[in-house]
Amino acid sequence: MSNLSIPPYMTVQLITYHTLPNKFTFQDLLNKPLNTCFVTMFQGQKVSITRKDAKTGSLEVNNVLVTHPDMFLHEKVAIHGVNGPFASFKFHQEINELPICYKNISDGNSTIASVGSINSRLDLIKLRGEFKMLVKYLTQSGYAPFAFGLFNVLDGIVKDHPDLHTMTIFVPPVVEVMEMPSNVVNKFMRSHIVPKKHSFKHLASLPQGAGIKSLCPGKEVEITSSVVGSLEDELLSINRVAITAPDLLVSKSFVVHGIAQAFPMDGVSKAVSL
Numbered sequence: 001m002s003n004l005s006i007p008p009y010m011t012v013q014l015i016t017y018h019t020l021p022n023k024f025t026f027q028d029l030l031n032k033p034l035n036t037c038f039v040t041m042f043q044g045q046k047v048s049i050t051r052k053d054a055k056t057g058s059l060e061v062n063n064v065l066v067t068h069p070d071m072f073l074h075e076k077v078a079i080h081g082v083n084g085p086f087a088s089f090k091f092h093q094e095i096n097e098l099p100i101c102y103k104n105i106s107d108g109n110s111t112i113a114s115v116g117s118i119n120s121r122l123d124l125i126k127l128r129g130e131f132k133m134l135v136k137y138l139t140q141s142g143y144a145p146f147a148f149g150l151f152n153v154l155d156g157i158v159k160d161h162p163d164l165h166t167m168t169i170f171v172p173p174v175v176e177v178m179e180m181p182s183n184v185v186n187k188f189m190r191s192h193i194v195p196k197k198h199s200f201k202h203l204a205s206l207p208q209g210a211g212i213k214s215l216c217p218g219k220e221v222e223i224t225s226s227v228v229g230s231l232e233d234e235l236l237s238i239n240r241v242a243i244t245a246p247d248l249l250v251s252k253s254f255v256v257h258g259i260a261q262a263f264p265m266d267g268v269s270k271a272v273s274l
Contacts, residue, residue: 017042017087023078026069029061030054047086062086130253131158137249138171143258145175146192152182153189157215161195168198168255170221170238171248172262190215191265197255200246204236221263239263 019041030052037046051060059066061082068081131154138147150169157164170192180188193215203223211220225237235242238259245258 013042014085014087016040017045017047018082018085020047023076025073025078026059026066026080028078029059029066029080030057130251134169134249134251134254134256138256141248143171143173146171146173146189149175149185149189153186156186157190157193161215164195164215166195166197166253167215168194168196168257170241170243170257170259170263172241172259175262187216187219188262188265191219191221191263194221197250197253199250199255200236200243200257203238203243203257219265 017040020038021041022038024038029049032049034052035048035050037048039046047062049059049061050063052058057069059069064082064084064086066080067083070078071081072079131150135147135151135154138144138150172192175188191214194212195215198212206223208223208225210223212222213220221238223236223238224240225235235244236246237243241263242260243257244260247255248258249256
């Protein structure tokens with residue numbers, strides 16, 4: 001694969017998605033059944049043999065033709081040239097959806113994936129993709145410090161909350177994430193995220209004192225002042241912090257609200273620049 005222009009941070013992801021932990025010569029691949037799946041080095045994602053013709057010696061992986069089979073062979077390494085990337089690049093070249101193996105398809109280690117696990121895997125891939133788009137959007141919209149912290153806790157959130165498909169995020173413009181210990185960053189970031197999508201209109205309809213559990217155990221976000229009158233004229237405060245940019249970003253999985261400053265939190269107040 002050549003002539004592919006992607007951001008530097010995407011390069012490692014792409015390379016690991018094109019890398020298998022075991023050596024397979026081109027003949028090894030041809031001997032595998034059609035639709036055989038292989039776990040890659042990228043977050044356990046899989047690639048699949050989608051087409052093959054033993055007579056002509058042609059093979060496609062994820063619908064991408066292997067153009068230079070056995071380009072390099074060593075005792076533990078086999079390198080094959082392909083004519084394109086295995087992943088699709090959408091939304092400013094972010095990996096949004098990665099091809100995976102579907103029901104009743106065997107993998108290279110003879111493991112059969114269940115329909116439920118496949119659907120869950122697909123949801124997970126989509127959520128990761130949206131998360132990365134969100135991080136990029138926040139970085140470009142003046143919320144870079146918070147975006148940096150969000151990126152660092154992304155995998156942990158997805159792992160700890162496998163059934164979390166939608167959420168609301170309250171984003172402050174200034175926060176000194178770099179100065180926080182890693183365990184504090186994790187709690188701090190999760191205290192600004194609540195399950196399910198809550199639009200500004202919905203939050204404004206809640207009574208003063210209403211609480212919503214955050215992803216940080218034992219922490220809630222609380223409606224501390226309700227909107228009175230026109231939504232355009234009044235501010236709503238959460239944890240005594242005003243929402244200054246309501247519905248900043250709305251997607252299938254997220255609602256993001258900009259807030260005036262970070263929510264106060266025991267043990268992190270000195271590390272957060274307000």
